[in-house]
Amino acid sequence: MRAINRQPRSGVRLLLGALPFVLVAILYLTGSALRLADNPQDKLLPALSTFAATIDRMAFTPDGRTGEILWWVDTAASLARLVVALAISTLISLVIGVAIGLLPHVKALLGSFVGVVSMVPPLAILPILFIVLGLGEPSKITLIIIGLAPVMIRDLALRTEELPRQQLIKAQTLGASTFGIVQRVVLPQILPRLLDSLRLSLGPAWLFLIAAEAIASESGLGYRIFLVRRYLAMDVILPYVAWITLLAFLMDFGLQKLQNRLFPWFAAARAA
Amino acid sequence: MTTISIRNVWKEYDERVVLERINLEIESRAFVALVGPSGCGKTTFLRMLLSEESPTRGEILIDGKPIAGEPTAERGVVFQRYSVFPHLTVLGNVLLALEFEKGGCFARLFGTARRKAIEEARAMLDCVGLGGNEKKYPAQLSGGMQQRLALAQTLIRKPKVLLLDEPFGALDPGIRGDIHALMRRLWNEEELTVVMVTHDLSEAFGLATRVIAFERPRLDPVDGDRYGAVIKDDIEVWPRRIAGQPSPHRDETKSITAPGRDDPAQDQGQARDDLALPA
Structure with missing residues (x-):
């Protein structure tokens, strides 16, 4: 039988899915054990017990100097920046994207401008943001927005243009105004696609967040990672990376569930 | 005429x-x-x-x-495809035609006007043989039923x-x-x-x-x-x-x-x- 026709049974499927994770874990534990046997002071691949101690120190014990629990302070700071930036990007891209996709005049006005702006490498203008907006929160949030919004605008404009022309004609023959079409035909069909766009933007959003925090910040997950890097504190860096991954994964998962919950028609309509 | x-x-x-x-x-x-x-x-x-x-x-x-x-x-129209709105239920599709007509700027009806419109929409759906399918989405309908829906949606605007x-x-x-x-x-x-x-x-x-x-x-x-x-x-x-x-x-x-x-x-x-x- 051809490879394209072979289906794994459900038990095998589960096993195959778990295999890469198990392999990475085994590789790490072996490497760590070997290095620690060689040199008990080795910092590069800490043992699991070291991780446990570090996580306990970072996440469940108040910091000796400030009395704050650093893990949660960092998480709250990063998430606040991320959520604000995502919300603003979403709003901007929804308004401008739908307008470009639906209104020929707006497309003529902004289409190529957005196309060019989306090619500007956001990290290259980070210094400008720091100079103009200072080192506080606005510059970090702006960086994420500049990184996300143009791509999301283009995505939503394309999705809007992809709506069948017949639907827009049909709505007009039912006597709909432009505003009526936007509210009752376009927006309800674009919102589930917006959630898709948002899910794909989570990766870049974290990238820009951590980049901004690494350069100038006093708290945040990215700030902490780059701070302890000086001491080769892999026992802090690796749990932080795992935690960021988990947060990103949960956000992605949540958005997917939200899409299914809010737009039950979407999966079938997309398949049709 | x-x-x-x-x-x-x-x-x-x-x-x-x-x-x-x-x-x-x-x-x-x-x-x-x-x-x-x-x-x-x-x-x-x-x-x-x-x-x-x-x-x-x-x-x-x-x-x-x-x-x-x-x-x-x-001038009403029914196309071969994409004539109905996939995000609205069967009833919602027909109702939308009335909401565009009478719902004003926001294309929505409330209260008595909405109840009357729903009644009218149901009658139209019965007329094209879609009674009992009000809560379904178009993707759940056969091709023939989708075209019936498209006709109902168009004709309710007279x-x-x-x-x-x-x-x-x-x-x-x-x-x-x-x-x-x-x-x-x-x-x-x-x-x-x-x-x-x-x-x-x-x-x-x-x-x-x-x-x-x-x-x-x-x-x-x-x-x-x-x-x-x-x-x-x-x-x-x-x-x-x-x-x-x-x-x-x-x-x-x-x-x-x-x-x-x-x-x-x-x-x-x-x-x-x-x-x-x-x-």
Whole structure:
């Protein structure tokens, strides 16, 4: 039988899915054990017990100097920046994207401008943001927005243009105004696609967040990672990376569930 | 009373002439079928009736007045695909037509107005045989039921002209027979002038009062694009069907279930999606 026709049974499927994770874990534990046997002071691949101690120190014990629990302070700071930036990007891209996709005049006005702006490498203008907006929160949030919004605008404009022309004609023959079409035909069909766009933007959003925090910040997950890097504190860096991954994964998962919950028609309509 | 006049209409795209010298007078409550080979411009013609495109030359008048430059509620349409809104339930789709009409700027109805509209929408759904399916989404409906929904949604706005762009082309033969019966009934009951594009001749003669054939007459291999399609035949279906009067054709009150020659063989009474229409 051809490879394209072979289906794994459900038990095998589960096993195959778990295999890469198990392999990475085994590789790490072996490497760590070997290095620690060689040199008990080795910092590069800490043992699991070291991780446990570090996580306990970072996440469940108040910091000796400030009395704050650093893990949660960092998480709250990063998430606040991320959520604000995502919300603003979403709003901007929804308004401008739908307008470009639906209104020929707006497309003529902004289409190529957005196309060019989306090619500007956001990290290259980070210094400008720091100079103009200072080192506080606005510059970090702006960086994420500049990184996300143009791509999301283009995505939503394309999705809007992809709506069948017949639907827009049909709505007009039912006597709909432009505003009526936007509210009752376009927006309800674009919102589930917006959630898709948002899910794909989570990766870049974290990238820009951590980049901004690494350069100038006093708290945040990215700030902490780059701070302890000086001491080769892999026992802090690796749990932080795992935690960021988990947060990103949960956000992605949540958005997917939200899409299914809010737009039950979407999966079938997309398949049709 | 709704007449459509097409006066010397040409349609050209750049160097390519699609239609030329189209003259047509469509009387009130006629059912005109446009037939012709693929690419002969019959869909382009329908799009001009819809104001989705404008003629390069000539004019189109409804009741003696030039049609608006964009689609309006006086001309309803059912396409072959994408005629209903996938994000709304069956009831929501029909209701939307009323909400666009009466819902003002936000296209929404509330309270008594909404309840009245829902009642009206339900009656319309019963009329096209979709009663009991109000809560389903279009993706859960068969092709025939989706087209019934599209008809209901269009007709609830009481258009003067109904434009059909191969609306039944993608349906199974048995289902097509049922929906033809529905189409005949709607044409008889509503104040409609119908223009239908189809590539199915038996459908054209089975439904229409008049069949118009488009054809590109001059097949010039060098300069073929310089000549557009013209009206080749204009056939009055005989004996005459007259809207609102009993049909002179036999068996038309019943649905046609016999498959056409090229259709796959099928069981009688199977694959019919219509439970509400009398068989």
